Amino acid sequence: MTLPTSIPPMGQREKLLEMSSVDKVFNGNVVALKDMNLTVNQGDFISLLGPSGCGKSTALRLISGLMRPTSGHINWEGGQDTGDLGVVFQEPTLMPWATVEQNVWLPFRLRGKSLADVRDEIIWALKMVGLEKFQKSYPRELSGGMKMRVSIARALVTEPRLILMDEPFAALDEITRHKLNNDLLELRDKLKCTVIFVTHSVFESVFLSDRIVVMAARPGRVSSEVTVDAPYPRTEEFRTSANYADLCRKASDALHGAMNEHGERASA
Amino acid sequence: MSSTDMNTAPLVDEEELRYARAQKREKIAKWVLPVVVISFAIFMWDRVVVWNEIPHYILPGPGLVIETLIKDWAMLSSALVVTLKITLAALAVAVIGGVGLAILFTQSRYFEMSFYPFAVILQVTPVVSIAPLIFIYVDNRLAGLLLCAWIVAFFPILSNTTLGLNSTDHNLRDLYKIYGATRWQRLRYLQLPTALPYFLGGLRIAGGLSLIGAVVAEYVAGTGGIGSGLAFRILEAGYRLNIPRMFAALLLIAATGVVIFTAASLLSHLLLHKWHESAIKRES
Numbered sequence: 001m002t003l004p005t006s007i008p009p010m011g012q013r014e015k016l017l018e019m020s021s022v023d024k025v026f027n028g029n030v031v032a033l034k035d036m037n038l039t040v041n042q043g044d045f046i047s048l049l050g051p052s053g054c055g056k057s058t059a060l061r062l063i064s065g066l067m068r069p070t071s072g073h074i075n076w077e078g079g080q081d082t083g084d085l086g087v088v089f090q091e092p093t094l095m096p097w098a099t100v101e102q103n104v105w106l107p108f109r110l111r112g113k114s115l116a117d118v119r120d121e122i123i124w125a126l127k128m129v130g131l132e133k134f135q136k137s138y139p140r141e142l143s144g145g146m147k148m149r150v151s152i153a154r155a156l157v158t159e160p161r162l163i164l165m166d167e168p169f170a171a172l173d174e175i176t177r178h179k180l181n182n183d184l185l186e187l188r189d190k191l192k193c194t195v196i197f198v199t200h201s202v203f204e205s206v207f208l209s210d211r212i213v214v215m216a217a218r219p220g221r222v223s224s225e226v227t228v229d230a231p232y233p234r235t236e237e238f239r240t241s242a243n244y245a246d247l248c249r250k251a252s253d254a255l256h257g258a259m260n261e262h263g264e265r266a267s268a
Numbered sequence: 269m270s271s272t273d274m275n276t277a278p279l280v281d282e283e284e285l286r287y288a289r290a291q292k293r294e295k296i297a298k299w300v301l302p303v304v305v306i307s308f309a310i311f312m313w314d315r316v317v318v319w320n321e322i323p324h325y326i327l328p329g330p331g332l333v334i335e336t337l338i339k340d341w342a343m344l345s346s347a348l349v350v351t352l353k354i355t356l357a358a359l360a361v362a363v364i365g366g367v368g369l370a371i372l373f374t375q376s377r378y379f380e381m382s383f384y385p386f387a388v389i390l391q392v393t394p395v396v397s398i399a400p401l402i403f404i405y406v407d408n409r410l411a412g413l414l415l416c417a418w419i420v421a422f423f424p425i426l427s428n429t430t431l432g433l434n435s436t437d438h439n440l441r442d443l444y445k446i447y448g449a450t451r452w453q454r455l456r457y458l459q460l461p462t463a464l465p466y467f468l469g470g471l472r473i474a475g476g477l478s479l480i481g482a483v484v485a486e487y488v489a490g491t492g493g494i495g496s497g498l499a500f501r502i503l504e505a506g507y508r509l510n511i512p513r514m515f516a517a518l519l520l521i522a523a524t525g526v527v528i529f530t531a532a533s534l535l536s537h538l539l540l541h542k543w544h545e546s547a548i549k550r551e552s
Contacts, residue, residue: 064446082448093439097461097543109457110447138543 007192010210010227013041015077016161016194017063022072024058031219032058036072038213038222040162040196045188047205047212048198049251051259055220056198060164063196082111086155086163090170092147094139094154100126101135104154118157125157126150128187145176152184156191165197169204178239181207185234202255206247207239214251216258223258226251328512333519336512344501344513348520351497354410354482355524358417362474365418366425367467373426374433374459375451391423395481399488409489413497416488417481421474428470432463465544468536475528483521 007013017040024033033055040046048056061067062074064087076084086107094103101115101122108118115122126132129149139147148168155163169177185208188195199205205212206228216223228247230238238244310330316322317329324332337344369387373380399416406412436458444454486499498517505513540546 064442066442066445082446085446087443087446089439089443091437091439093437093443095440095458095461097464106443106457107447110444110449110453140543140545 007043013043016040016042017077018075020073022062022069022074024062024067025070034219034221036222040194042194043192044211045195045209046197047209048196048215049200049202049205049212049255050215051200051217053217053220054215056215057166058220060166060196060198064164083107083158084161086158086160088151088155088163088165088168090167092139092151094147094150096139099135100131100137100150103150104157106154107158121157125153128156129153144172145180148172148180156193161194163193163195165195167198182235184208185232189233202248202251206244206251207234212251214254214258216261223261224254226254325509325511328515332512333515337516337519340513340516344517344520347496347498347501347517351482351499352524354413354417354497355479358414358421358481359475359478361414361418362421362425362478363471366422366470367429369426370429370433371455373430387423387426390419395420395484396488399485403489413482413485413489416485417478420481421478424473424477425467425470428466429463432466433459435466436462465540465546468539472529472532472536475532476525479525479528
């Protein structure tokens with residue numbers, strides 16, 4: 001799948017995926033996700049922001065195909081194959097017995113391609129995350145941030161149409177997290193890829209995304225959407241700008257709105 | 269960690285130095301202590317025999333045991349070969365059977381539910397009590413011995429490998445699913461490597477157990493058959509009150525056990541030292 005050469009402004013992007021009235025019910029009575037509608041366009045950087053139990057991870061699992069919706073549909077434009085998706089979890093999720101390059105090879109290996117056949121792609125992906133010198137290292141020899149980079153390289157090695165990230169930097173320290181946030185945006189700028197990013201950090205979601213989907217809990221549902229209309233590239237300067245602070249307040253208000261919505265429901 | 273960031277004269281940290289000295293001492297003691305203690309024990313054994321003038325048909329001294337070992341080497345070494353053959357064959361069959369069953373178990377929960385109880389029953393029933401039956405039903409003595417040793421040895425491999433195959437990281441499992449991995453790919457690239465350290469732990473236990481199984485089976489098989497393994501020699505020497513030869517045969521069995529354990533540990537180190545926590549030396 002070839003990636004677009006540039007990201008058009010919001011409103012002019014082509015549709016990539018659509019979730020329409022998706023419900024997910026566990027054990028017959030726990031409603032994990034209720035009537036979720038979401039259109040993902042090519043080039044979107046969408047954050048799913050919300051308190052725990054709001055169904056953001058469930059939404060991600062539904063999109064990744066690990067679960068099927070109880071009702072409703074998830075439709076990919078032009079159908080979907082296994083190379084369309086890259087996934088990054090909260091843990092690096094590397095195979096400890098395999099070297100860095102063997103780990104990045106995994107998506108290709110599972111499609112029957114030999115390491116030699118896809119060496120160029122692997123080196124390209126490792127270069128993207130700045131780890132081309134660590135091809136032969138084992139995961140245990142790397143720091144937490146570097147392991148995460150390998151995990152990202154593995155997610156993008158097939159040049160997927162959509163990258164799903166489930167709180168990927170939540171377990172890292174603040175400094176490493178900022179660095180990886182910057183690098184992720186740089187990557188997105190180079191690859192023009194589409195990202196859905198699950199987080200419970202308002203600041204992270206504002207810094208990274210152009211759309212924040214705010215979710216509420218019990219039942220998990222979409223509460224509102226905040227558009228972050230700050231231009232890319234976003235750098236450390238953006239992080240300290242007044243605009244950033246304003247946007248964070250806006251997102252934060254939306255999040256509190258989502259939590260109160262739940263509160264009203266509970267008291268009613 | 270780095271000792272100092274100063275580029276002036278090197279700083280000396282008393283605590284670090286003490287720590288380094290303690291480490292060095294420990295490294296030497298690790299080899300010297302066992303050798304010294306064992307030598308002392310053998311020496312005391314010898315002294316006790318000499319001082320109390322214990323007759324050699326009650327307790328032979330270590331010198332006499334070694335002498336007997338050399339004198340009877342022809343007979344004892346061929347007995348050792350018989351026992352070794354049974355032990356190693358039983359271990360090999362235990363590995364194949366244990367790993368094979370474990371793989372079948374993880375491929376089908378229903379298969380596991382159906383057959384796991386059999387494995388447990390075989391394991392908890394003492395082999396000495398099944399062995400006489402086995403020798404009634406199995407004509408071939410060698411096959412009977414092998415079967416006994418296998419029953420003892422295969423369970424740790426089966427249970428450890430099953431545990432290992434089921435211990436895969438759940439995120440990795442999801443990832444394999446997302447990338448459309450087949451059952452075979454998941455087994456080969458994910459489950460088997462995950463299970464390797466568990467399997468090797470089981471192998472270390474099974475190595476010793478297959479020797480025990482072989483020896484016990486030989487005892488039960490007794491003098492009636494082709495029995496010319498070490499256990500048979502011990503029995504035979506016992507009947508003749510040839511205590512030094514009993515000790516010599518015992519020494520060979522113990523040595524065999526140590527060699528098997530060492531070999532399994534070495535294999536484990538070779539396969540795991542690059543990546544597994546158990547084989548990695550940490551600083552501090």
